[in-house]
Amino acid sequence: GQQLNQSPQSMFIQEGEDVSMNCTSSSIFNTWLWYKQDPGEGPVLLIALYKAGELTSNGRLTAQFGITRKDSFLNISASIPSDVGIYFCAGRLRAGNNRKLIWGLGTSLAVNP
Amino acid sequence: NAGVTQTPKFQVLKTGQSMTLQCAQDMNHEYMSWYRQDPGMGLRLIHYSVGAGITDQGEVPNGYNVSRSTTEDFPLRLLSAAPSQTSVYFCASRGTVDEQYFGPGTRLTVT
Numbered sequence: 001g002q003q004l005n006q007s008p009q010s011m012f013i014q015e016g017e018d019v020s021m022n023c024t025s026s027s028i029f030n031t032w033l034w035y036k037q038d039p040g041e042g043p044v045l046l047i048a049l050y051k052a053g054e055l056t057s058n059g060r061l062t063a064q065f066g067i068t069r070k071d072s073f074l075n076i077s078a079s080i081p082s083d084v085g086i087y088f089c090a091g092r093l094r095a096g097n098n099r100k101l102i103w104g105l106g107t108s109l110a111v112n113p
Numbered sequence: 114n115a116g117v118t119q120t121p122k123f124q125v126l127k128t129g130q131s132m133t134l135q136c137a138q139d140m141n142h143e144y145m146s147w148y149r150q151d152p153g154m155g156l157r158l159i160h161y162s163v164g165a166g167i168t169d170q171g172e173v174p175n176g177y178n179v180s181r182s183t184t185e186d187f188p189l190r191l192l193s194a195a196p197s198q199t200s201v202y203f204c205a206s207r208g209t210v211d212e213q214y215f216g217p218g219t220r221l222t223v224t
Contacts, residue, residue: 031211042117042203042215043156050211088156092211099144099163100171101213105155 006089006104013079014112021107022073023089031092032072033101034063038085046087047074069094081111115139119204119216126194126223134189134219136204142214144207145187149173149200150218156203162187194223 004023013019023032031050035043047056049065049072056063062075072091076083089104120135138145146161148171158171162181176198178190187206191198199222207213 033211033213035215040218042205042217045212045214048210048212090213099207099211100158100161101211103156105153 004089004091004102004104006107008107009105010108010110012110012112015079015081017079019076019079019083019109020073021087021089022071023091023104024071025091025102026070028069028094029072029091029102030069030094032063032065033090034061034072034074035088035090036085037088037106043088076109079109079111081113084109084111117204117206117214117216119202119219121219122217123220124222126191126221128195128223130194131190131192132194134191134202134204134221136187136189136216137185138187138204138206138214139185140206140208140214141184142206142208143184144213145181146171146205146213147177147179147187147189148203148205149198150203151200159189159202191221194221196223199223 004025006023033048034046037043047063052069054065060077086106086108088106090101117138143164147159148156157173160179162168168179202219204216205213
């Protein structure tokens with residue numbers, strides 16, 4: 001099935017560093033969503049984006065809906081140990097009459113205290 | 114308001130056994146879905162439902178059945194478990210917007 005290209009696949013950083021990850025596609029999206037999954041838990045919604053160019057923050061997290069509607073990025077500033085987990089992007093395609101979400105494969109983040 | 118709940122949290126089955134994974138939501142969401150998560154594979158959609166009485170297949174439906182008799186409940190049935198169905202299963206729901214909420218997951222091992 002169709003998937004989003006999410007990168008990087010994994011990151012290992014020092015506490016206090018900033019983090020950036022992104023998702024790209026050859027298709028146009030109406031919605032971009034960013035989730036975090038803690039070990040042993042279900043994904044939790046971090047940020048939802050609905051308009052091209054939209055820039056939204058949630059604490060130390062900032063996400064943007066790309067102008068072309070084909071990409072999105074997530075930034076984490078001043079990382080802390082509890083940022084550890086897997087971050088997923090998801091989007092809903094503009095084409096078609098369905099509400100299924102397309103998912104990236106995730107970015108695994110490790111933070112060294 | 115419990116959100117999305119799933120039971121059981123852990124399950125071990127022998128090949129050929131059947132079982133039902135339970136999912137319930139109390140947010141009056143019309144859209145519910147089941148995913149499986151395997152290492153390196155992300156979240157793959159098994160089945161979904163856009164409302165009571167309506168279900169459809171996702172990417173990986175083989176070996177799984179679903180039904181949606183009420184808005185709140187969306188059980189996933191494994192009729193004859195196989196080792197390839199060893200995975201973590203997540204139920205999710207959403208309302209009129211695209212923001213989807215997940216349950217805590219069921220970790221299934223088939224031996």
